[in-house]
Amino acid sequence: MSLRLIFKRYQSYSLSKFSNLEELKLNTSDFKGLFKYSTLNELYFQRGEKIVNELNLQLIENKISPPSSLNELIKLTINKPELIKIYNNATSLQNLNFFFENLKESSDYSFPVIDSNEILKSPILEDLEEVNNNFNIDKDLKDWIISSFGSILQFKSLLLNSAHSINGNGITWLISQPRNDESLKFSSFSSNFGNKDKLSIVNTYNNGTIDDSLRSNQLYKNQKQKELKENLKLEKEPEQQEVVEEEFNPILGTIEEAEFQNLFNEKSIIPLLAIDASPRNYLKDYGVFGNQRYLDNVWKCINWDIVKQRTPKKDSQNFSFDYE
Amino acid sequence: MKIQNHTQKIIERTSSFLKSGVIKQKPAWYDVVAAHPPSTDLTKNAKILGYSNYQDPLETKRSNQTRVKSKKIDSSKIHAIPKIKLFEDQLRNYFYAKHPWEFSRPKILVENEGNETNKCDWSHLLQLNKPLDGESVVQRTLWLIKNEKLSLNEAYDKSRFEFYNIRMREELQSLNAKEEGMMYGSLFAEDNLSKGVALEQEFVDDWAKLASEQTQIFQTTRSTNKFSDSEGNEPSKSLFESNNDIEYGDKN
Numbered sequence: 001m002s003l004r005l006i007f008k009r010y011q012s013y014s015l016s017k018f019s020n021l022e023e024l025k026l027n028t029s030d031f032k033g034l035f036k037y038s039t040l041n042e043l044y045f046q047r048g049e050k051i052v053n054e055l056n057l058q059l060i061e062n063k064i065s066p067p068s069s070l071n072e073l074i075k076l077t078i079n080k081p082e083l084i085k086i087y088n089n090a091t092s093l094q095n096l097n098f099f100f101e102n103l104k105e106s107s108d109y110s111f112p113v114i115d116s117n118e119i120l121k122s123p124i125l126e127d128l129e130e131v132n133n134n135f136n137i138d139k140d141l142k143d144w145i146i147s148s149f150g151s152i153l154q155f156k157s158l159l160l161n162s163a164h165s166i167n168g169n170g171i172t173w174l175i176s177q178p179r180n181d182e183s184l185k186f187s188s189f190s191s192n193f194g195n196k197d198k199l200s201i202v203n204t205y206n207n208g209t210i211d212d213s214l215r216s217n218q219l220y221k222n223q224k225q226k227e228l229k230e231n232l233k234l235e236k237e238p239e240q241q242e243v244v245e246e247e248f249n250p251i252l253g254t255i256e257e258a259e260f261q262n263l264f265n266e267k268s269i270i271p272l273l274a275i276d277a278s279p280r281n282y283l284k285d286y287g288v289f290g291n292q293r294y295l296d297n298v299w300k301c302i303n304w305d306i307v308k309q310r311t312p313k314k315d316s317q318n319f320s321f322d323y324e
Numbered sequence: 325m326k327i328q329n330h331t332q333k334i335i336e337r338t339s340s341f342l343k344s345g346v347i348k349q350k351p352a353w354y355d356v357v358a359a360h361p362p363s364t365d366l367t368k369n370a371k372i373l374g375y376s377n378y379q380d381p382l383e384t385k386r387s388n389q390t391r392v393k394s395k396k397i398d399s400s401k402i403h404a405i406p407k408i409k410l411f412e413d414q415l416r417n418y419f420y421a422k423h424p425w426e427f428s429r430p431k432i433l434v435e436n437e438g439n440e441t442n443k444c445d446w447s448h449l450l451q452l453n454k455p456l457d458g459e460s461v462v463q464r465t466l467w468l469i470k471n472e473k474l475s476l477n478e479a480y481d482k483s484r485f486e487f488y489n490i491r492m493r494e495e496l497q498s499l500n501a502k503e504e505g506m507m508y509g510s511l512f513a514e515d516n517l518s519k520g521v522a523l524e525q526e527f528v529d530d531w532a533k534l535a536s537e538q539t540q541i542f543q544t545t546r547s548t549n550k551f552s553d554s555e556g557n558e559p560s561k562s563l564f565e566s567n568n569d570i571e572y573g574d575k576n
Contacts, residue, residue: 165493167504
């Protein structure tokens with residue numbers, strides 16, 4: 001037992017090793033279609049190493065025996081402001097791994113010099129059918145995307161526009177959002193369609209993490225705290241005011257209250273795809289005006305097999321209720 | 325030579341005679357008349373009184389009149405600017421008819437020099453000097469027709485879809501900029517809509533309180549009515565019916 005504890009204390013985290021990236025590092029060759037070798041080295045290997053070192057240092061400094069997975073560490077530290085450094089490093093390590101895991105090299109690539117005309121350039125109009133036909137991925141995943149977003153083109157433009165709109169550091173995620181809310185449990189048309197998870201797109205900024213079960217009811221709690229503070233202030237004021245406050249007793253709550261209460265009910269969000277839209281990713285190879293070009297290239301370099309692997313299994317998507 | 329009775333043209337005629345050589349010497353009065361040309365025609369012409377075949381029957385009556393009636397002239401017609409019909413206007417009308425919400429976007433009408441449009445280069449839809457709006461689509465369509473030799477429909481569709489693409493990007497950008505700002509701790513002032521909802525909420529709360537009281541009364545009266553059914557009283561059916569009973573019951 002004691003041995004285990006000691007072993008746990010000295011456990012540390014490391015950067016994930018992806019075979020394709022390791023090979024590129026050995027040959028010092030470019031990540032075809034997206035990054036030059038120097039950029040890749042800086043973005044993944046050097047930055048990753050720095051984050052890992054900082055994280056392990058912080059863990060030792062704060063005398064925390066780390067749990068086996070990064071996710072659990074994030075869960076432990078998210079509500080503790082004194083451990084923000086650990087939280088920041090843990091999430092950025094997780095996000096970094098997640099982003100580079102879903103990338104693969106693409107065949108056509110070049111790094112042209114992009115000047116200021118790029119921002120005024122008219123968008124290239126794509127044909128709905130053509131994009132749909134050229135998008136060769138697993139059929140189930142493709143159907144799922146189409147049923148959630150309408151078409152592949154709509155999905156693509158929403159994903160890339162979301163990423164494009166990030167000004168600072170941030171990541172655009174494709175997530176699977178379970179639809180197991182209360183309203184569906186008792187609806188008559190539940191069978192197959194009603195229970196299927198929904199795909200959506202969200203942005204996180206800086207070291208945001210996607211697991212929203214962590215921050216369930218956080219907004220509502222904050223509001224309650226604020227109300228408490230205001231009430232404390234009111235108590236100090238003359239009694240007349242207090243009487244009025246007591247009389248004011250709304251029976252119906254506001255819409256916000258209801259939303260906050262039901263927003264994160266029994267929901268666990270599963271990330272499927274991450275696109276890092278931080279400026280550090282495109283500044284070196286594409287220049288100041290290269291944001292759009294970088295994102296277009298990322299679209300070509302997404303490894304949909306990995307995305308498919310990350311999707312929740314079909315059995316878990318469908319669930320049934322016994323009314324006995 | 326024909327008898328000349330058009331006094332106002334005398335100088336014109338004489339100079340043309342001089343030029344062509346009909347008159348060799350300049351008449352003595354020439355310079356004086358040239359400096360002060362006759363302002364009114366003083367020749368008296370014979371008036372045709374009576375009916376003539378060559379005359380417009382509508383004018384015959386007037387020809388008998390000896391006094392000139394002052395005609396009223398519609399000054400607004402004189403100064404009215406003639407209607408200018410442009411192809412662009414048709415395009416503009418069509419675009420805004422199909423996209424009526426584009427009108428709701430605020431637009432700056434003040435111009436610095438008046439030639440802002442000259443600075444625009446319509447080989448691309450987005451401009452540095454001008455925000456994206458319906459006018460951009462119109463100008464881009466015209467440019468495409470002229471320079472890329474597209475047909476009207478093709479050009480309009482192309483610029484329209486470019487416009488949609490950029491609009492989508494802009495909208496998401498402003499939405500996410502707000503989200504990003506909030507994540508970094510920005511606070512935004514309350515907008516008019518939420519202010520209105522908050523004001524309304526006060527009355528909704530009052531109503532909720534009143535309604536719950538009324539419902540209680542309604543429920544109790546219904547339960548008592550159930551027992552009094554044997555006496556011939558009908559149970560009240562809705563909240564509003566019982567409401568009436570309570571409000572006007574005292575007056576009767």
